[in-house]
Structure formats: C-alpha cells, structure tokens
Amino acid sequence: xxxxxxxxxxxxxxxxxxxxxxxxxxxxxxxxxxxxxxxxxxxxxxxxxxxxxxxxxxxxxxxxxxxxxxxxxxxxxxxxxxxxxxxxxx
Amino acid sequence: xxxxxxxxxxxxxxxxxxxxxxxxxxxxxxxxxxxxxxxxxxxxxxxxxxxxxxxxxxxxxxxxxxxxxxxxxxxxxxxxxxxxxxxxxxxxxxxxxxxxxxxxxxxxxxxxxxxxxxxxxxxxxxxxxxxxxxxxxxxxxxxxxxxxxxxxxxxxxxxxxxxxxxxxxxxxxxxxxxxxxxxxxxxxxxxxxxxxxxxxxxxxxxxxxxxxxxxxxxxxxxxxxxxxxxxxxxxxxxxxxxxxxxxxxxxxxxxxxxxxxxxxxxxxxxxxxxxxxxxxxxxxxxxxxxxxxxxxxxxxxxxxxxxxxxxxxxxxxxxxxxxxxxxxxxxxxxxxxxxxxxxxxxxxxxxxxxxxxxxxxxxxxxxxxxxxxxxxxxxxxxxxxxxxxxxxxxxxxxxxxxxxxxxxxxxxxxxxxxxxxxxxxxxxxxxxxxxxxxxxxxxxxxxxxxxxxxxxxxxxxxxxxxxxxxxxxxxxxxxxxxxxxxxxxxxxxxxxxxxxxxxxxxxxxxxxxxxxxxxxxxxxxxxxxxxxxxxxxxxxxxxxxxxxxxxxxxxxxxxxxxxxxxxxx
Numbered sequence: 200x201x202x203x204x205x206x207x208x209x210x211x212x213x214x215x216x217x218x219x220x221x222x223x224x225x226x227x228x229x230x231x232x233x234x235x236x237x238x239x240x241x242x243x244x245x246x247x248x249x250x251x252x253x254x255x256x257x258x259x260x261x262x263x264x265x266x267x268x269x270x271x272x273x274x275x276x277x278x279x280x281x282x283x284x285x286x287x288x289x
Numbered sequence: 290x291x292x293x294x295x296x297x298x299x300x301x302x303x304x305x306x307x308x309x310x311x312x313x314x315x316x317x318x319x320x321x322x323x324x325x326x327x328x329x330x331x332x333x334x335x336x337x338x339x340x341x342x343x344x345x346x347x348x349x350x351x352x353x354x355x356x357x358x359x360x361x362x363x364x365x366x367x368x369x370x371x372x373x374x375x376x377x378x379x380x381x382x383x384x385x386x387x388x389x390x391x392x393x394x395x396x397x398x399x400x401x402x403x404x405x406x407x408x409x410x411x412x413x414x415x416x417x418x419x420x421x422x423x424x425x426x427x428x429x430x431x432x433x434x435x436x437x438x439x440x441x442x443x444x445x446x447x448x449x450x451x452x453x454x455x456x457x458x459x460x461x462x463x464x465x466x467x468x469x470x471x472x473x474x475x476x477x478x479x480x481x482x483x484x485x486x487x488x489x490x491x492x493x494x495x496x497x498x499x500x501x502x503x504x505x506x507x508x509x510x511x512x513x514x515x516x517x518x519x520x521x522x523x524x525x526x527x528x529x530x531x532x533x534x535x536x537x538x539x540x541x542x543x544x545x546x547x548x549x550x551x552x553x554x555x556x557x558x559x560x561x562x563x564x565x566x567x568x569x570x571x572x573x574x575x576x577x578x579x580x581x582x583x584x585x586x587x588x589x590x591x592x593x594x595x596x597x598x599x600x601x602x603x604x605x606x607x608x609x610x611x612x613x614x615x616x617x618x619x620x621x622x623x624x625x626x627x628x629x630x631x632x633x634x635x636x637x638x639x640x641x642x643x644x645x646x647x648x649x650x651x652x653x654x655x656x657x658x659x660x661x662x663x664x665x666x667x668x669x670x671x672x673x674x675x676x677x678x679x680x681x682x683x684x685x686x687x688x689x690x691x692x693x694x695x696x697x698x699x700x701x702x703x704x705x706x707x708x709x710x711x712x713x714x715x716x717x718x719x720x721x722x723x724x725x726x727x728x729x730x731x732x733x734x735x736x737x738x739x740x741x742x743x744x745x746x747x748x749x750x751x752x753x754x755x756x757x758x759x760x761x762x763x764x765x766x767x768x769x770x771x772x773x774x775x776x777x778x779x780x781x782x783x784x785x786x787x788x789x790x791x792x793x794x795x796x797x798x799x800x801x802x803x804x805x806x807x808x809x810x811x812x813x814x815x816x817x818x819x820x821x822x823x824x825x826x827x828x829x830x831x832x833x834x835x836x837x838x839x840x841x842x843x844x845x846x847x848x849x850x851x852x853x854x855x856x857x858x
Binding site: 204219222224225255257259260263264266267268270271273274275276277278280281284285 | 491620
C-alpha cells in the first residue's frame with residue numbers, strides 16, 4: 200500500500216472516530232465530544248483524507264474507496280462501543 | 290396517517306426480510322469469500338498442477354505457432370498468461386465450453402494448456418484447475434442453489450428485488466427516529482431494542498453498499514433477457530455486431546497467418562505507451578486467423594476501478610498493433626462506459642486493491658449478519674415472556690421455534706458447508722475422479738445435515754454444537770495446510786505464497802470467532818432466561834396446555850452464536 204493511500208485511510212479513520220464521538224449515542228466515552236467542533240474536525244479530516252487518496256488514485260476511484268472505508272468504519276465503531284459497554288459491565 | 294403508513298412499510302420490510310433473509314445470508318457469506326476468489330483458487334491448486342515448465346515470454350510466438358499447428362481450432366480463442374501462479378501455471382491456455390451447457394455453467398468448461406519442451410516440441414494437456422473458488426462463487430451468485438442456470442438466476446433476481454424493497458421499506462420505517470438513533474447500539478435488558486439497534490446500525494450506515502448490491506444483482510439476474518429484448522427491439526438482431534470491436538471487417542478475406550502477428554512484447558509496449566499505469570496480466574487472442582483478429586490485453590490499473598471482476602482490457606489488432614478498443618480500459622473510459630463499469634466495480638470491489646478487498650470482505654460479513662440479525666429480531670419480537678405474576682413458564686410460539694431452527698440450520702449449515710468444501714479440495718485431491726462435483730457434495734452434505742440437526746434438536750440446542758462444528762471445519766483449513774507442509778507424504782500441500790497463507794490465517798481467525806460464539810452461546814442456552822426459544826430450559830410444547838403448538842423436536846429452542854451479545858451481559 201503506498202503512503203498516500205495509507206495516509207488517506209488513516210485520516211478518514213480519525214475523521215470517522217471524531218464524527219462518532221460527537222454523537223449522543225457514542226459509547227466510547229462517558230460523554231460525547233462537543234458536537235460542533237468535533238464534527239468540524241471530522242469534516243476537515245475526511246476532506247484531508249480524500250485529498251490524500253486523490254494523490255494515489257483517480258478521483259472517482261478515490262471517492263469509492265473513501266465511501267467504502269467510511270461505511271465500514273461507521274458500522275464497526277458502534278459495535279466497538281457496544282463491546283466496551285459490555286466489558287464495563289453495563 | 291403517518292403511523293399507519295409506517296406500519297404498512299414495517300409489514301413490507303418484515304415480510305420481504307423474512308422471505309429472503311436466509312438466502313441473502315448465503316449470498317453474502319459466500320460473496321465475502323468470493324472477494325478472495327483468486328487466493329482461494331491458488332490455495333486449492335495442487336503442486337502437480339503447478340509443475341508446468343514456464344515458457345519464457347520471448348518464446349511465446351513459437352509456442353503460439355506450435356500450438357496452432359497441432360490444435361488449429363484454438364485460433365478461435367486462447368490466452369497467453371503473463372502472471373503465472375499456482376492456479377494458472379501455464380503460459381498458454383484455452384477453454385472449451387460444452388455446446389449443450391448453460392452459458393454461465395463454468396463447471397462444464399474444459400481447460401487446456403500448452404507447454405514447450407527444450408526441443409521445441411509442444412505438448413497439449415487437459416488441465417484440471419481447482420473448481421473450489423468457482424463453486425463458492427456459484428453459491429454467491431444463485432443464493433446457495435447448486436448451479437448457475439437461468440431459472441436459478443431468475444430466482445436470485447426475485448430475491449434481490451425483494452431485498453431492494455426491504456431496504457427501501459426499512460429506511461422509511463426508520464425515518465422518524467433516524468437522526469436521534471443514528472449510531473445507537475443499546476445493550477441492556479431490552480433484547481428487542483438491542484437486536485433492532487444492531488440490525489439498524491448495519492442497515493443504515495452501509496445502505497449505499499446494499500443498494501448497489503441489490504440493484505446490480507437484479508441486473509445480473511436478468512441481463513441475458515434484457516440484452517435479448519434490446520437486441521430484438523432496438524438493434525434488429527445486430528447488437529453483438531454493433532458492440533464488436535472489429536465490426537465491419539471483410540467477411541470473405543483469406544485466412545491470415547498467425548506467425549505474422551506481432552510478438553507479445555511488442556503488443557505490451559504499445560499498451561504501455563497508451564496506458565503507463567496499466568499492468569497487463571493476460572493476452573486473450575480471438576479469431577487470430579480471421580479478418581477480425583483481436584487481442585485483448587487484460588490487466589489492472591492500481592489507480593482506477595476495473596470494469597470487470599478480472600480487471601479491464603484494451604483491444605488491439607495483433608497484426609498491426611493498432612488499438613481498436615479502449616472502452617474497457619481502466620481509467621480511460623468515456624462517461625457512459627465508466628458509469629456502467631462503476632456498477633460492476635462497486636459490486637465486485639474491483640478498485641483500491643487489497644485494502645478494499647478486505648473492506649468488502651468485512652462489509653459482506655456485516656451484510657450476512659444484517660440478515661441473520663433480522664431473523665433474531667423477528668423471533669425476539671414474538672417472544673413470550675414469563676408473566677409478571679409468575680404464573681408459569683410460557684411455551685414459545687411454533688413459528689418462532691421453527692424460524693430459530695431454520696435460521697441456525699441454514700446459516701450455520703452454509704458456514705459449515707463452505708468450510709468443509711474448502712478442506713475437501715485438498716483431502717480429496719487424487720482420491721476422487723471429479724473433485725469439482727465433490728465440492729458440491731461436501732457442501733450440501735454439511736448444509737443438509739446441519740439443517741436437519743437444527744430441526745431435530747431445536748435451534749437452541751443445535752446452535753452450540755453447530756458452532757463448534759463450524760469452528761472445527763474452519764480450523765481444518767489451516768490445519769490441512771500445516772499437515773501438508775509438515776507431512777508431505779500425506780499428499781496434502783501448502784503453498785508458500787502470501788495470498789495462500791492469507792487464506793489459512795483468515796480461516797484460523799474465523800475459527801477463533803466461531804469458538805468465541807460457541808462458548809458465549811452455550812452460556813446463553815444453558816444459563817440465560819428460560820422464556821425464550823434460545824434457552825435449552827424452555828418448556829417443551831407437548832408438556833403444556835397449548836396442544837395446538839405441538840412441534841415435535843423443535844420444542845426447545847435456542848440461539849446461535851452471533852446472538853451472544855445477549856448472553857454476555
């Protein structure tokens with residue numbers, strides 16, 4: 200995997216985590232992150248991730264990769280939250 | 290009025306989901322594995338198959354000429370393979386379809402390979418490539434039915450159409466609480482809420498993925514009919530000619546001499562000049578002695594999406610090297626072709642390389658869970674709980690008991706069947722005449738056995754044993770390779786390639802998941818609340834006053850491993 204592709208995926212990962220942690224339904228922390236700044240950070244990270252992906256891939260392909268990655272992450276993050284909840288004995 | 294509308298859509302969602310959920314589980318589980326079709330095929334290819342002397346590419350013109358001399362009929366269609374591996378070790382190969390077979394029936398296709406000795410003599414042999422990966426792909430394409438035939442594809446199309454309806458109706462049902470409950474996965478005593486959240490998270494977040502799958506699957510099911518209709522109504526029977534890369538060539542031209550074709554290296558140089566990022570893997574020659582001789586150079590471009598599962602191609606005239614078609618060349622398609630190709634690429638995950646393959650694998654598994662979880666939700670919604678006054682343990686409804694048994698039997702039967710079929714690829718090699726059929730036999734033996742066991746024992750009791758069986762069969766995949774490496778005398782084998790080792794490692798990880806599920810499910814079945822189909826302590830139907838619900842062996846129910854989140858609380 201080339202550096203630009205890896206960077207794009209990591210930036211998008213950070214963006215998705217920020218987006219998830221801003222949600223009132225997040226289960227990773229005791230309280231969600233402040234919604235507005237966290238969502239803004241998520242947006243910036245996702246745009247930066249897209250820009251990095253565009254260095255490695257053609258634009259349409261970069262969009263497909265980003266969407267696929269974001270879908271997968273946003274499915275996994277709540278499940279990780281549920282797992283954490285169970286581990287905490289809730 | 291709005292709640293009435295929601296109720297209608299909920300009923301539509303429930304029924305379409307229940308009717309198609311188990312078939313879709315098979316399609317998605319097998320489909321997730323099919324993402325790694327090539328590594329699976331390589332894993333299952335025996336060493337004897339790979340012991341073919343690789344002809345250098347520089348000698349390819351001589352190999353082609355010698356092969357055409359002994360097998361002139363090969364001029365119709367043959368391939369020069371640039372990327373040789375365990376599954377495709379021969380430089381030159383071709384396929385012969387059974388004229389009576391279905392167009393999509395890959396099992397009746399015969400494979401041949403040509404190689405050249407040191408003396409320049411050519412030897413042609415019928416190859417027996419592993420059909421394991423193709424079999425799993427067939428399960429994926431026709432939702433678990435045994436063969437990719439027209440009726441089976443049409444059935445799959447109906448399933449896919451209902452799946453699309455289920456997706457749309459499900460979204461409509463969720464709309465009122467979509468924003469508020471986005472990301473909600475509430476684990477707690479309310480099991481119905483938990484299964485609903487678990488189902489919704491996957492369904493809503495990966496909705497674009499599922500919509501693409503549903504729409505393209507309907508297209509794949511009926512495309513033969515659509516093309517035939519289009520051909521008749523719009524093209525007057527000339528559709529094939531209209532899309533032929535060499536349309537308009539002289540029909541009565543004299544035969545051409547394939548020896549005059551440009552060498553492959555020269556053709557590849559032309560492609561390299563046209564598309565520097567394109568990595569050629571195969572040259573598919575067609576009608577080389579005719580006026581419309583064509584060579585399709587198949588390959589991938591790491592920066593672009595591929596129009597087909599096996600990549601994209603650029604077509605050239607093998608005599609002049611002139612490029613005759615770039616409509617399927619990754620990264621260089623015009624807007625209409627890129628649009629259609631996008632649908633293929635998005636269905637197959639044919640973009641972004643290995644990272645996206647893993648993403649598709651996980652999204653496919655999440656999809657299988659979506660359908661499985663839908664059934665759990667249906668069952669939980671109809672659960673009879675102990676009355677507040679504690680007036681006795683209720684007997685669960687017959688339909689929920691049957692649904693529990695069917696869900697466990699079909700889903701774990703599919704898992705066990707596929708794992709057993711993979712293992713059979715090595716253990717039965719050289720022991721049976723038609724290994725391709727034995728993949729089928731082993732799958733359906735395991736599948737039907739699991740299904741029968743689930744109905745015999747009831748979903749609850751069967752689920753624990755079937756999960757252990759799934760773990761055992763799945764662990765047998767890397768164990769077989771390990772045995773092959775340590776004790777070659779057994780006739781087994783293990784290829785050292787990263788792709789085939791990846792199959793073993795993924796199977797080992799899958800086996801661990803099944804062990805975790807089996808242990809958690811056992812706790813739920815034997816120690817969880819008894820007023821559930823997922824408890825082995827639930828009262829038998831025959832012992833209650835509810836005589837109309839006598840249900841034979843399906844009296845005590847249970848849950849399957851994936852439903853274990855409940856039991857771990």
